[in-house]
Amino acid sequence: MAKHQFQTEVGQLLHLMTHSLYSNKEIFIRELVSNASDAIDKLNYLKLTDEKMKASLPEDWKGEINISFDEKDKSLTIVDNGIGMNEEDLIASIGTIAKSGTKSFVEALTGDAKKDSNLIGQFGVGFYSVFMVASNVDVISKKAGEEQAYKWSSTGTGEFEIIPVIKESNGTVIYIKLKDEEAQEFASKYRIKNIVGKYSNHIAYPIFLNYQEEVSEELSEEDKKAGKEPEKKLEKKHEKINEATALWTQPKAKLKQEEYNDFYKSISHDSQDPLLTIHTKAEGVNEYTTLFYIPKTAPMDMYRADYQPGVKLYVKRVFITDDEKELLPTYLRFVRGIIDSEDLPLNVSREILQENRILANIKQSSVKKILSEIKKLSKDEEKYEEFISQYNRPLKEGAYQDFTNKEAILELLRFKSTKTELGKMTSLESYKQRAESEQKAIYYIVGENEKVLRNSPLLESYKKNDIEVLVCDDKELDEIITPALQAYKEWEFKDITSCEPPKVEQSEEEKKEVEEKFQDITKKIKEVLGEAVKEVKVTNRLSDSASCVVKDASDAQMAQMMQMMRAMGQEMPESAPILEINPEHEIVKKLNGCKDDSLVEDVSWVLLDQAKLSEGMEVTDAVSFAQRVSRITAKAL
């Protein structure tokens, strides 16, 4: 008899399951049925691709799931004839080794029981949900092709036990001893039928409910006349309680949205309806069916490198894999659903999959279809806002990664801008329409804080000229992606921190004249600031502020590279900016010609630091900044 400790996170999870998650307990049936179906899927695949496995199975083997209950025993049993688990599988899958998801699940718990039980499926902690209702669980399993069967038992606290047992056929039996208070609800024919109908109706295999029912014997006319009481006896029932058809194989016209929604819930473990459903049957060079869903709420692991892909691959209704990230591009990793191909060979290996031309075609058409359906969704403003609130970020990645569909993705993106109210966003098309006829660029500013960006001195000349600027406040992503977008319908994207200000109504002579007038002071400031600035210039970019910091085009490229390095975990210093001063401003005018060297020094630093602060950057030395401001104030009083 071997006792094992649950791994810490599994232990934590089980504690939560049993003590905190009360709402929606019924989903444990959905989770176990879905595991049973997955196990049959796996064996089905092996039967078709592995000669040895085929030989070891009965000729007429067909996957099925059996559920039975016993009111007196207060138990529920779920049986499948799928792939089964051996000792190592039992330990690895439901025991000591917490999958990466379990830890993040525990971290993501909100304390709100309803939301939390919603997270269960998303993190792949499905099996453990059984402990919401069970006082003890036995998992008796025999792996297909192996001799020895094992029994895993646990009360869901601290430890579990595995012993070898005898079991004739391959597959898994899950015997659930219900807690007293749950027995009445779940050891019930009607309740089980109702739950299976709700969540597992379109599981591709038949689900049978087995129970005993009291029936009265049929009396003959004579016996009836003689007033004989009919005898009551228990009859065994074996009733199919689901449709057992793969939903996606049915004609679109026959399916109701409600059925699509139910199927979505059964494959995604989400309790909400999907935001968008896309069912496509393609005939022609390649024959395939796809059924895609976009969840209302982005999957919890969307920003984890080890996210679980949401699309399952089938070949002629046979499940092939649900662990292939290449089925859709990474930026569409939030899409859930299935791809069922008629043309792929059944024994496709992962390597073949990745290079397969048929799959590449399906992928390409699927992406186009999904993007065009999102475009249609954008006509419904309310729904589209919902979509954007969840998926603008991955789509931005798409505009960067997917060159072929860049234009289509750019149309779907939404941006904050100086001409939208706080909290509202604009499309690039609307931006273009609002612009004046001679404008041929899309201006943007990147930073961390929307409020700071909206007040940046760099916007002054744009505001004055009524030019809209996109406010990109997702610095980590925008600094890399936005410059790489290059252009939308021939309108170049221009970073206002590194491009020329608009409508510079200044002739070369005027420019030269101003530069000469301020030559000494710009030189002096540069001397004071040294390596802290790349250059000091007088320009007419500003109207209200005295100074700002900008980058030139090559610095902007450098900044983009540095941001990439930072994203990869490298420490990177900020490169020295160009300090631009406003010749029309009081401070600059007075500074030009100031004989007090220590004052010039203090003011030079303050010009740099205040420009940085108002553009949302950090000053290098806050204490010195404060001391300088004090000294200047003292002199001014």
Ligand SMILES: Nc1ncnc2c1ncn2[C@@H]1O[C@H](COP(=O)(O)OP(=O)(O)OP(=O)(O)O)[C@@H](O)[C@H]1O
């Ligand atoms: N009936 C079963 N037959 C064979 N293997 C099973 C069965 N039930 C569970 N398993 C194994 O245990 C693992 C863990 O199951 P669990 O329900 O906790 O998560 P999951 O099914 O992997 O994730 P999700 O719930 O998101 O689908 C499964 O991946 C599978 O390998």
